[in-house]
Amino acid sequence: MLACRRSVVRLSSGRKFTSCLDDSSRWRRHSSTGMCLEYSRNGDPEKVVVMKETTLPVPTGNQVLMKMLAAPVNPADINTIQGVYAVQPSLPSIPGNEGVGEVMAVGDECGEILQPGDWVIPRVNAMGTWRTHIVAPHTDLIKVPSNADMVTAATIAVNPGTAYRMLKDFVPMSSGDTVIQNGANSAVGQAVIQIAAALGINTINVVRNRPNIHQLKDYLTRLGATVVVTEEELRKSESVKALPPPRLALNCVSGRSGTEILRQLAHGGVMVTYGGMSRQPVIGPVGSLIFSDVTLRGFWMTRWNKEHFNDSERQQMVDDLFQLAQSGKLKPPDNTLVPFADYIVALKNAMPKEGMLGKKQILLF
Ligand SMILES: NC(=O)c1ccc[n+]([C@@H]2O[C@H](COP(=O)([O-])OP(=O)(O)OC[C@H]3O[C@@H](n4cnc5c(N)ncnc54)[C@H](OP(=O)(O)O)[C@@H]3O)[C@@H](O)[C@H]2O)c1
Structure with missing residues (x-):
């Protein structure tokens, strides 16, 4: 069995859970697949989104391998899958615009910028966060405090x-x-x-x-x-x-x-x-x-982020929001944590059928 380094993840409810973090060398030797959600045509998310296995490359150069911890289901994700959002990705596509991940391994050009164990959120739009692992250039990621509440970190970028x-x-x-x-x-x-x-x-x-x-x-x-x-x-x-x-x-x-x-x-x-x-x-x-x-x-927000991709103003916003969260002044939205394997439940609950929406659905990886 693969040994792993353990890290404790905090939840706003006060609960904690322990995540299993492989180190880089073990990743190289043992792990090469993950799971993702994907859709190949627009339509009812419950019908068109499927779960499949993906092969993961070993991160090289400026790349980072991250393990997703949590990602929300936002209205824009639903509308994108339905095909009614203003901007549409080419298909097939992995949905998910935000979330928080933990760095597992880094390529040799990442220097001190990111280390295994760091927490990161996407800097780019439509990263496709509804998957267990992502390999991306470090320039596409923003480092966030790894002692933050996990749901807060997963949901801070888009809505707050x-x-x-x-x-x-x-x-x-x-x-x-x-x-x-x-x-x-x-x-x-x-x-x-x-x-x-x-x-x-x-x-x-x-x-x-x-x-x-x-x-x-x-x-x-x-x-x-x-x-x-x-x-x-x-x-x-x-x-x-x-x-x-x-x-x-x-x-x-x-x-x-x-x-x-x-x-x-x-x-x-x-x-x-x-x-x-x-x-x-x-x-x-x-x-x-x-x-x-x-x-x-x-x-x-997508346009603002593109126009301020690397600006200090953007970093200031992220810092201010985490500071508010850490001082107890910014709580994440009322939410339900849904295990990734039960993604259909999260999709169903995220779509208003007859009136009121319930809690924000958070996929837990
Ligand atoms: N422009 C941007 O950059 C940007 C960024 C983030 C979000 N958004 C947009 O902001 C909106 C809220 O996003 P969110 O993630 O905060 O949403 P959310 O937490 O999922 O909540 C959805 C909200 O929409 C209300 N609602 C749903 N259907 C409605 C209807 N037919 N008539 C009136 N109200 C309705 C719900 O009220 P009930 O409880 O009464 O159902 C609830 O208040 C979405 O349209 C989203 O696309 C835009």
Whole structure:
């Protein structure tokens, strides 16, 4: 049996588990296959995604061999597999845009940059993280703290990154200002609440009504939400009226929900659209445009990352997010850990069928 070096992995729940880490020489002698998910045609993810064995090259030159620890199933992954996302990879393709891995072996040109045992997240978009192992150039990876909570590390780049940028890059916001958002229980929404709270910014959080709405309101309030209202309550809410009018609106739903948060903006406010969960267009009320002179903008993390591939600004964002996480101010989204072999369960639970989404599905390798 192959001996292995053991490392302890932390989970936000406080649980720990021990992962088995082969060292480089053992990898060279013993291990050459891994497992991956793959799809060869667009369609229903439950039907088109299959698990298969892959052969792994030994890392050479500037390459790193990493063992994936955890990777989330995000809406963009689902939409890409369905063929309805704006950008489509050539097929066959391994899905998965983010996740955290542990370095197992490095090529001889990696120097001190990465060492076995380091934790890394993708620097590039669409790395294909739904697989047990990845061989990639070290330049495609970002080193992150290996003592971080594993789910936090697996989910920090896309959604908290989006929240961080939208709070920083569109309207100068300071303590006491207000931001309004819909889809406030989404992973991005939960990150917006927490980052805004850390900055002293008020948040008006709009969610869809549901039978257990009080549980959701309590949960988001505990994260730091100033006000949580349903779409139906928004216009009448006294708690909303008591806050300074929002200068920034963050829209991941569009359709009627987007229109409603746009109506709440202060004079000269900005609405940033970053998602279209309702699959409806953005509709701007004429009054908001003429009398409030609002501005409609869009944000795409993938584009920002490409434009800031190696910039210090990007490293600063990663450092700030991990610092918030390590000080307990940024928790990962409410989640369910799903063993990789049960990926079908994760795909099923990640797709809204009749209404409300559940917890973020995290593939555990
Ligand atoms: N532009 C970017 O760079 C960028 C980056 C990250 C994410 N995104 C986008 O942001 C959105 C949220 O992503 P996430 O990973 O945070 O999502 P998530 O955690 O999976 O949550 C999805 C959210 O969408 C809501 N939702 C689903 N279907 C809906 C519908 N028909 N009408 C209204 N709300 C609906 C859910 O509310 P319920 O609980 O009520 O179902 C939930 O709040 C997605 O559209 C994603 O593609 C964009």
